[in-house]
C-alpha cells in the first residue's frame with residue numbers, strides 16, 4: 001500500500017517554535033500516519049528532531065530529502081525532512097528569538113512548495129507569537145502572514161473545524177476592547193461570504209447553514225443589554241441572505257453551542273476570538289483543526305499552541321496535528337478533483 005494517493009503530492013509540515021511540542025508531535029504524527037498516509041515532509045532541523053527522538057526513546061528514522069517528490073517514496077519507512085537549521089540549539093520550554101529565522105523560513109519554504117504545486121498543502125506546527133513579535137514579526141499570526149506570503153486577494157479567514165463544530169471568529173487576535181470597537185457590519189458580511197465559499201469548496205457542503213452569534217447576553221434582550229445586534233449584526237445577516245447565504249441569527253451566544261443547537265447549522269459565525277474558540281476547544285481540543293480560508297493554497301494547523309509547559313515530556317497529544325494533516329489531504333483531493341483537466 002502506498003502512503004498517499006499517487007496524484008497527491010505530500011504535505012509540507014512546518015517546524016513551529018522549536019522550544020514547543022511541535023517536534024515531538026511531528027515524530028508522533030509520522031508514527032501514526034506512516035502506513036496509510038497522508039504523507040508529509042517536515043521542514044525542520046534534523047538534528048533537533050533526532051535529539052527529541054533520542055530524548056524520548058522513540059525509534060523514528062529520518063530521511064534527508066531535497067523535496068517533497070522524494071518524500072512520498074520513503075515516508076512509509078522514514079520521516080522525510082527538508083533541512084532548516086536552527087541558529088541556536090532549542091531548549092524545551094524556553095523559546096529563543098534567535099531561532100525566529102528558522103521558524104519563519106520553514107513557513108516561507110512550505111508556502112513556496114505549495115505554490116509551486118510540489119506540496120499538496122501547508123500544515124503548520126504552533127508558533128510562539130510573543131517570541132516572534134520580539135523580533136519585529138509584523139503579523140498577528142500565521143493566518144495573516146500566510147495571506148501576505150501567498151498573495152491572498154483579501155484578508156484570510158480563520159476557521160476552526162472538528163466533527164462536532166465549526167466556528168469562525170470575525171475579529172481575531174486583538175484585545176476584546178479592540179474587537180468591540182472595530183466590529184463592523186461589512187466585516188461580518190465579508191467573513192460570512194468567505195465562510196460560505198470555504199464550506200462549499202473546501203468541505204463539499206453545497207448550501208451551508210451559518211448561525212450568526214449575537215454579541216451581548218441574550219443577544220441584547222431587545223436592546224436592553226446592548227444595541228449591537230440590531231445595529232451591526234442583523235444588517236449583516238440580511239445582506240448575507242440577500243446574497244444567497246443561508247445565514248440566521250443573531251443567536252444568544254450562551255445557548256448556540258448546545259448539542260441540540262449544533263444540529264441546526266454547519267458553522268457558527270462568531271464575533272470575537274474567544275466566543276469561537278472556547279466552545280470548540282472545550283468540545284474537541286484533540287480533534288480540532290485550524291483552517292485558513294481565502295488562500296490560493298491549502299493550510300491547516302492543530303488548534304492548540306506551543307504548550308511550552310509540557311514540551312519534551314512526550315505527553316502532548318498528537319490528535320489535533322494528525323487531524324490537521326488528514327483534513328489538509330482531504331481538502332487537497334477535493335480541490336484537485338475540481339481543477340480543470
Ligand SMILES: NC(=O)C1=CN([C@@H]2O[C@H](COP(=O)(O)OP(=O)(O)OC[C@H]3O[C@@H](n4cnc5c(N)ncnc54)[C@H](O)[C@@H]3O)[C@@H](O)[C@H]2O)C=CC1
Pocket residue numbers: 021125126127128129130142290301302303304305306307308309310315316317318320
Ligand atoms: N497555530 C498556532 O501557531 C498557535 C499558537 N499559539 C501560541 O502558543 C503559545 C501558548 O499558548 P497557550 O494559550 O498557552 O495555548 P496552548 O494550546 O499552547 O496550551 C494550553 C494548554 O493546553 C495544553 N496543551 C496544548 N496542546 C496540547 C496537546 N497537544 N496535548 C496535551 N496538552 C496540550 C497545554 O499544556 C496547556 O495546558 C502562545 O504563544 C500562542 O501564541 C496558540 C494557538 C495556536
Ligand SMILES: NCC(=O)COP(=O)(O)O
Pocket residue numbers: 140141142143144277290301
Ligand atoms: N488562537 C488561534 C491561533 O492562535 C492560531 O493563529 P494562527 O497562527 O493560525 O493565525
